[in-house]
Amino acid sequence: MTTHILLVEDNALLRRSLAFNLERAGYRVTTAVNAENALAFSHRDPPDLVLLDIGLPGMDGLDALPHFRDQVGAPVIFLTGRRRQLDEALGLELGADDYITKPFDENVLLARIKAVLRRAKRAAAPTAAPEETPLIVGDLVIDPAAHIVRLNQEIITLSPREFALLHALALDAGRVVSVDNILARVWGAEYEGQPQVVYVHIRWLREKLEKNPNQPQRIITVRGVGYRLQSGERS
Numbered sequence: 421m422t423t424h425i426l427l428v429e430d431n432a433l434l435r436r437s438l439a440f441n442l443e444r445a446g447y448r449v450t451t452a453v454n455a456e457n458a459l460a461f462s463h464r465d466p467p468d469l470v471l472l473d474i475g476l477p478g479m480d481g482l483d484a485l486p487h488f489r490d491q492v493g494a495p496v497i498f499l500t501g502r503r504r505q506l507d508e509a510l511g512l513e514l515g516a517d518d519y520i521t522k523p524f525d526e527n528v529l530l531a532r533i534k535a536v537l538r539r540a541k542r543a544a545a546p547t548a549a550p551e552e553t554p555l556i557v558g559d560l561v562i563d564p565a566a567h568i569v570r571l572n573q574e575i576i577t578l579s580p581r582e583f584a585l586l587h588a589l590a591l592d593a594g595r596v597v598s599v600d601n602i603l604a605r606v607w608g609a610e611y612e613g614q615p616q617v618v619y620v621h622i623r624w625l626r627e628k629l630e631k632n633p634n635q636p637q638r639i640i641t642v643r644g645v646g647y648r649l650q651s652g653e654r655s
């Protein structure tokens with residue numbers, strides 16, 4: 421069955437050229453000029469993935485995201501017009517599956533779409549991989565099966581990406597994991613050369629896990645290399 425992409429974009433020129441290129445890449449594309457129409461279309465013809473512009477007339481993309489999540493259940497990639505919009509979206513931690521800033525290279529977008537669809541498929545497949553075993557690192561318990569992190573018995577709420585990042589560090593607890601390695605494992609090859617997403621998520625993790633995020637005792641920066649999750653007793 422052809423993968424169905426719903427494109428929500430109010431800029432007519434961008435909407436047409438994107439739809440054209442996505443169809444040429446083999447996708448079935450439906451388009452909407454605003455979030456309200458897009459949600460209505462989604463009920464009749466559910467998409468496999470939503471490309472959602474943030475700056476929309478009426479309900480904006482940030483407000484629309486939870487509706488797509490809860491009612492449609494499809495992964496969402498945000499299209500953002502401005503750097504500030506991207507920061508806002510990241511800051512809200514709404515849990516979009518990816519973000520891309522305009523103007524973007526269409527090949528980059530296609531690669532991101534493929535990666536998000538691949539992840540969505542993997543998440544839907546009920547396989548118990550070896551990495552589903554809970555990891556215990558000092559007073560941290562990371563349980564991938566339940567998607568729960570406990571710190572001294574207390575449950576810490578992490579976004580999916582923060583969770584994946586902490587899990588990657590925990591698999592190599594006590595050893596340095598390079599930023600490139602983290603990017604490849606947690607974000608995928610499409611993010612090669614974009615270390616800033618790692619820096620931002622490390623900061624968020626520290627805010628949730630460290631007593632003093634400015635003097636981390638748990639997630640240690642190894643300058644010029646990467647990060648190390650402290651394994652056992654901390655001084």
Ligand code: CA
Nearest residue numbers: 430473475476
């Ligand atoms: Ca717009």
